[in-house]
Amino acid sequence: MRSPLTDSYEGHSLALYSSWLVCRPFHFMVDCGEGCATALRNRVFGLRTVALTHGHLDHISGLPSLLNARHAGMGDVDAPLTIVYPAGDPLLAPMRSYLAASQPAMEDKVSWRAMEPGERVPLDDQRSLEAFATRHAAFLTLGYRLIEHRTRLRGEFHGLSGSAIRDLAAARGREAISEGYDHPLAVFGGDGLAPDPAMVAGADVAWLEATFLDEADRGPLVHATMAEAVAVAAQASVRDLVLTHVSGRYQRADAKALARRLAIEHGLAGRLHLMWREHIELLSEGVAAADA
Ligand SMILES: [Zn+2]
Numbered sequence: 001m002r003s004p005l006t007d008s009y010e011g012h013s014l015a016l017y018s019s020w021l022v023c024r025p026f027h028f029m030v031d032c033g034e035g036c037a038t039a040l041r042n043r044v045f046g047l048r049t050v051a052l053t054h055g056h057l058d059h060i061s062g063l064p065s066l067l068n069a070r071h072a073g074m075g076d077v078d079a080p081l082t083i084v085y086p087a088g089d090p091l092l093a094p095m096r097s098y099l100a101a102s103q104p105a106m107e108d109k110v111s112w113r114a115m116e117p118g119e120r121v122p123l124d125d126q127r128s129l130e131a132f133a134t135r136h137a138a139f140l141t142l143g144y145r146l147i148e149h150r151t152r153l154r155g156e157f158h159g160l161s162g163s164a165i166r167d168l169a170a171a172r173g174r175e176a177i178s179e180g181y182d183h184p185l186a187v188f189g190g191d192g193l194a195p196d197p198a199m200v201a202g203a204d205v206a207w208l209e210a211t212f213l214d215e216a217d218r219g220p221l222v223h224a225t226m227a228e229a230v231a232v233a234a235q236a237s238v239r240d241l242v243l244t245h246v247s248g249r250y251q252r253a254d255a256k257a258l259a260r261r262l263a264i265e266h267g268l269a270g271r272l273h274l275m276w277r278e279h280i281e282l283l284s285e286g287v288a289a290a291d292a
Pocket of ligand 1: 054056136191
């Protein structure tokens with residue numbers, strides 16, 4: 001089944017080899033694994049922000065090709081690019097040295113920004129990426145929340161009719177009767193154990209890693225099982241869950257079957273998708289739709 005998410009997203013996900021995901025409407029990508037520039041070609045010029053979750057090779061090995069394509073490809077080679085990354089990541093330092101040596105012309109077009117958990121980087125007037133800590137390595141690793149800044153009517157005015165609200169707005173000004181709030185359009189879990197449900201709560205779309213179908217296959221506690229990912233998404237009441245980063249040892253049919261079974265077991269209300277290599281596939285419309 002075609003996933004409606006493919007209108008906005010494209011990428012690749014295979015544990016150990018390459019992870020990257022472009023969000024077209026807001027011109028950013030999360031992680032930059034190998035093959036991204038080859039797949040994107042001239043679309044590399046549409047990017048304004050690269051948000052790195054950590055410096056493991058399968059998440060950053062596409063950076064040299066991405067910068068090379070933006071330097072020598074057919075597009076706006078002067079467009080600025082911001083690369084955000086976990087503060088203190090020991091593996092990004094040598095990659096930055098390589099990029100500086102191999103792409104000296106790109107140096108003044110790329111700004112690097114170290115992120116601590118809770119920090120935000122703006123994407124445009126209404127949206128920003130907010131970093132949160134993940135449990136993956138001995139050094140700081142991050143996930144990101146795509147936050148949209150919205151306004152709504154203050155609670156004390158909820159009982160009023162439309163015309164009364166219009167009169168109030170005219171008399172006192174819109175700011176006096178409204179309040180700002182943050183809505184998570186998407187959460188990108190990055191690599192690691194399943195995130196705290198509070199980081200995922202209420203998100204329209206959650207991209208969560210599900211490396212292991214079988215807990216018995218997991219060695220060190222650095223990646224999530226599919227069951228853990230589905231449990232977090234169910235608890236967080238997301239509208240869409242996309243399972244990513246499945247280990248290459250498994251078959252696609254087995255991953256799909258388990259994902260569907262887990263969604264039912266955990267009462268996942270939202271839609272269920274599987275990101276398998278470059279394919280983002282809709283597996284289920286969710287419990288809410290099935291009940292209707
Ligand atoms: Zn990793």
